[in-house]
Amino acid sequence: MKIPRCIVVIVTLLSANLLAATPIPVAEENAEEAARMVAKMVIIGRGIVAGHQGVINDPAKGNKGFSPDYMTTHMRKTFEKKMGMSVDQVTPSGVKKALLAVLDASSVAVRNNQGRINRPGVKFKGFIPAVYGRITGNILKAKTGIGLKQTTFKYRNAYNKPDQFEAGVLKKFESGELEEGYGMRVGAKYRYMEPIYIKKACMKCHGQPKGELDIAGKVKEGYEIGDLRGAISISLPVN
Numbered sequence: 001m002k003i004p005r006c007i008v009v010i011v012t013l014l015s016a017n018l019l020a021a022t023p024i025p026v027a028e029e030n031a032e033e034a035a036r037m038v039a040k041m042v043i044i045g046r047g048i049v050a051g052h053q054g055v056i057n058d059p060a061k062g063n064k065g066f067s068p069d070y071m072t073t074h075m076r077k078t079f080e081k082k083m084g085m086s087v088d089q090v091t092p093s094g095v096k097k098a099l100l101a102v103l104d105a106s107s108v109a110v111r112n113n114q115g116r117i118n119r120p121g122v123k124f125k126g127f128i129p130a131v132y133g134r135i136t137g138n139i140l141k142a143k144t145g146i147g148l149k150q151t152t153f154k155y156r157n158a159y160n161k162p163d164q165f166e167a168g169v170l171k172k173f174e175s176g177e178l179e180e181g182y183g184m185r186v187g188a189k190y191r192y193m194e195p196i197y198i199k200k201a202c203m204k205c206h207g208q209p210k211g212e213l214d215i216a217g218k219v220k221e222g223y224e225i226g227d228l229r230g231a232i233s234i235s236l237p238v239n
């Protein structure tokens, strides 16, 4: 059967439109708040993936129940507990939309990895916080134009290597000159960094003894609890 050319053109245009990033309009005066919230939400998502490593890596279990809905419900609950308000109460609307976009990207990331998460008979699945963050970041970028990077001086992957802006801020986190999130406008973007620290849950892969291999087969960095691990780096298009 021959498909009429006009239909082909329409379908092509529609799918290109769906694939193209739809920027979330964030006014410059709300950019810091939006970037900070996005970073906090990513850290919450990472925490949930970290807290479920036992279930995810259980070889005796098939379906783990670690579904997209489960993930986003937990993210919303944790957000509410930490921030004292629900995602739906967040204002202005640009900030809320950015947060909803992180929830949506996280949901897609978990959905796209259901096969991996639910595979029985396999111990380590590799669905760890950094991998969740990387996949979610790619989806978020494609859908909204918001950039998300997990950067550190001791990077395991070259794509996490800090750029000039990130290296400057990481140094200030390290020296203690900056203790909390920091952001500024750079060209058409608002760039923001939220420091992340080593917790107990990170130690088995990033802790002592330095040089030993972790469960993922990568070299442990030898961090101690409380050490600066790096930062969540957000790059937000502003209008």
Ligand code: HEC
Pocket (backbone or CB within 6 Å): 050, 128, 129, 130, 131, 134, 150, 151, 152, 154, 155, 156, 157, 158, 160, 196, 197, 198, 199, 201, 202, 203, 204, 205, 206, 214, 215, 216, 218, 229, 230, 231
């Ligand atoms: C099961 C092992 C494991 C655990 C637990 C773990 N990580 Fe990782 N981490 C890795 C691996 C493997 C990578 C490289 C991932 C990739 O392929 O992008 C990584 C990468 C990262 C990165 C990206 C920078 C880089 O090295 O390329 C950050 C930041 C990070 N981890 C922080 C943490 C923090 C903070 C915790 C605790 C909440 C944690 N990780 C827990 C294994 C782990």
